[in-house]
Amino acid sequence: MRRPTRDTAESHRLVTRRSLVVGGSMAAFMGLLGLRMRYLQVEQADQFRLLADENRINIHLIPPSRGRIFDREGRVVAENVPSYRINMIREQVGDADIDQVIERLSQLVTLDPAEVEAAREDLRKLRGDTPVTLADRVSWEDISRVAVNTPALPGVTPEVGLSRHYPLGPDYAHLIGYVGPVSDRDLEEIDAPDALLLIPRFQIGKIGLESKKEDTLRGKAGSKRVEVNAAGRVMREIDRVEGEAGADVQVTLDNALQSYAAARLEGESAAAVVMDCETGDLLACTSAPSFDPNLFVRGISVANYRALLEDKYRPLPNKAMQGVYPPGSTFKMVTALAAMEAGVADPNETVYCPGHLRVSNRRFHCWKRAGHGNVDLHRSLRESCDVYYYEMAVRTGIDKIAEMARKLGLGVEHQLPLTSVSEGLIPTKLWKETTRNDDWRVGDSVNASIGQGFVLASPLQLAVMTARLATGRSVSPRLVKSVDGVEQPVNRGEPLGINENMLREVRNAMNAVSNNKRGTGYRSRIIEDAFRMAGKTGTSQVRNITAAERARGVFRNEDLPWERRDHALFVNYAPVENPRIAVAVIVEHGGGGSKAAAPIARDITLQALYGGDPPLEAYPTADRDRIREQQERLRRARPNFDDPNSDRA
Structure with a gap:
């Protein structure tokens, strides 16, 4: 049956109207899409380029050099010495098994089982980009072997840092104190910990002047941006902002007199204090017996610590x-x-x-x-x-x-x-x-x-x-x-x-x-x-x-x-x-x-007044033979303590 001409015309108008609406909508959508693409590709290009860079760039903190400590004459009491360590960064291990990487490393470098276990714990609980130390104070030969084998050790990086050293050992232990790794207890006592303190094994003052002057001696961290590849391995260093070294501290004590007093008290449970009457400066302050603070910096053994605790002469206080x-x-x-x-x-x-x-x-x-x-x-x-x-x-x-x-x-x-x-x-x-x-x-x-x-x-x-x-x-x-x-x-x-x-x-x-x-x-x-x-x-x-x-x-x-x-x-x-x-x-x-x-x-008084061994004529006649032998014995025990040009003076 043939449709009327009027119906056919009406159908054409409807189809044409719908085509225009749909076509217009599609055109509008394509226009909006084009504008959006232009916005993203042109106007936002720098922002997305930056985001891409951030995906391949890591920012690492650079620990500052700790301030040194000198005696009143400018001679070293506490210093920083190079220390080689081997770190692992979990993110950079990639698909490899961490335990397998550590096993390969152990074939190149002697690892302490206790340190490795502590490192595993840190790798589990810390951020993936945090360097965790597997071995500290290793030799240059160890560092070289690791560097040569880096392709087989994903995430493992050798590093040269600084470690605290006390050249006069026990002489200053009770006053200067020592540094050690930040503990959970240390963090609990600080309201807003510096980001530095969250770096595994970062060292802070534990007792003595090292602890009380921590903020002065620590300094401020620097930072570096490094480029890493898809496997997380560092390709190059892009830029670096150096930190601020800690302030150097000069104490009123005199190395020569401090060492002499320590030697003179040897064998006793004793203490001696020498004070300048005019200024109040402490020239020597000794507690005997003492201990080697360097043992605590490196991590004192259980046996050595027990020996200190059980000594009836009480060397720690x-x-x-x-x-x-x-x-x-x-x-x-x-x-x-x-x-x-x-x-x-x-x-x-x-x-x-x-x-x-x-x-x-x-x-x-x-x-x-x-x-x-x-x-x-x-x-x-x-x-x-x-x-x-x-x-x-x-x-x-x-x-x-x-x-x-x-x-x-x-x-x-x-x-x-x-x-x-x-x-x-x-x-x-x-x-x-x-x-x-x-x-x-x-x-x-x-x-x-x-x-x-x-x-x-x-x-x-x-x-x-x-x-x-x-x-x-x-x-x-x-x-x-x-x-x-x-x-x-x-x-x-x-x-x-x-x-x-x-x-x-x-x-x-x-x-x-x-x-x-x-x-x-x-x-x-x-x-x-x-x-x-x-x-x-x-x-x-x-x-x-x-x-x-x-x-x-x-x-x-x-x-x-x-x-x-x-x-x-x-x-x-x-x-x-x-x-x-x-x-x-x-x-x-x-x-x-x-x-x-x-x-x-x-004896300490004369040593302080003369600035070294006094002449025997300063002593009573009856004491002179004994004093001569004593001076020779103390000089043998500490050959450099009365040399003003020596760091051990």
Whole structure:
């Protein structure tokens, strides 16, 4: 049946309209697509080129060179030395099996199983582009073998870095400390860790000055952009931004004197501090025995660490700074000044010493069983009569004694950039009430008057006390001399506010201790007039002497086990007329201060004043043969310590 002409025309109009709509839509779509392609290919070309580059470019951090540490004369104390290591980057291993690559590497280089296991753990948990160390401190030959075999070792890269080295070894271990790899505990203690700290085995200061000056010594990281191929292997370095090296630090210590003091204390459990009376600079600060900090940098073995822990002489703690001891008779100058300042003592007044003083139905004994007879302040210090100070304590009271002690630097935490500096203990009535929940008794004051009972002080504090007695100023200790050549502040201190006549009485008595034939330190005197020293011996008990023991005779220190013997102490300043240095020495369980500590302090004092081995004429005649042999022995043990041109000087 033939369709009407009108229907046919209408159908053509509909088809034409739809074709136009569809065609127009397609044209619009193609136009939009073309515009988009133009936008992406032309206008966004640089951006996509950059993205492509980023896919083949890695950015690596460059650890900065750690700041070096020098002594006061500019001689090396801590330095950086080249260290060869072998790293692996997980992303660059590609399709290869990590264990197989490590196995191939082990055929070329000796690998420590413990280090390899730690590396496997790091490879699992760290970002894929993080270098993980498989072997550290390898030889140049090892590095060469790895470099030749790199095609068979995907992801393995040899690297030359820097590692910390302490050329004087144990001499500075307690003060300078050492560095070691960042631990999880270290990261937990830092709020916003530097990206550097996340690099496996990156080293930071662990103890001592290395730790306290970490931010100064560490520096700032640099970066480098490297091009890698499809397998992740580095093809070339595109550019590099150098980091900022850590600041160099100069300490106040003197290498020669520090090494001498360490050698002189060898064989003892002891500590010695030498302080400049004018500036407060610490010239030497030694704790014996010591340890080699280089062992900790490399990773100390379990056996070596156990040996340090089990040594009864305790080599790990810094006895000079954190060790606290009853100061014994070295505290008597504090009691004497407190009594004079309180107006309850006249230097010319005498006190009778029968060998004991009865206080509250208890006898407090003098070290000299038969007593000293009538003694004034001068003789009481010269011969170290205990009864005189018992009487002064009863008159003065503990709070005034404590006030004087703090004025002289005891019971105070001196601000030094070290991880542990003890505050010591200077007790008061309030202290005992709050910490012991007990009342203060007169007997407590009597014990404290001779540096026993609750009183505790460190060798550093005793050196500060001695410097303040010598100068009459509140001079404070200083350890850092300069940072990157910028001199650090010196605290010479203000006048103590103690009457100069009182200080003169104490100084004259300390002079007599060392230079009067009846003085307790006379045998360890200095003969050279220009360098004569003033000092004070001290012996502090570490055990109670019972009435029964006194009745049958007190045991000599030599007859007791080492750990039950008294501590030996000596403090001094020199020269007497123009004090330059103050010295404090303690020998743990050394017995009497005059016998064990005073000779060491005298020898260190002379070494500091002469700047090297003093002439034998500076020593008493009876000591010269022994001193000659001692100087030769110490020179053999440390052949370079007195050579000013040596890094070991």
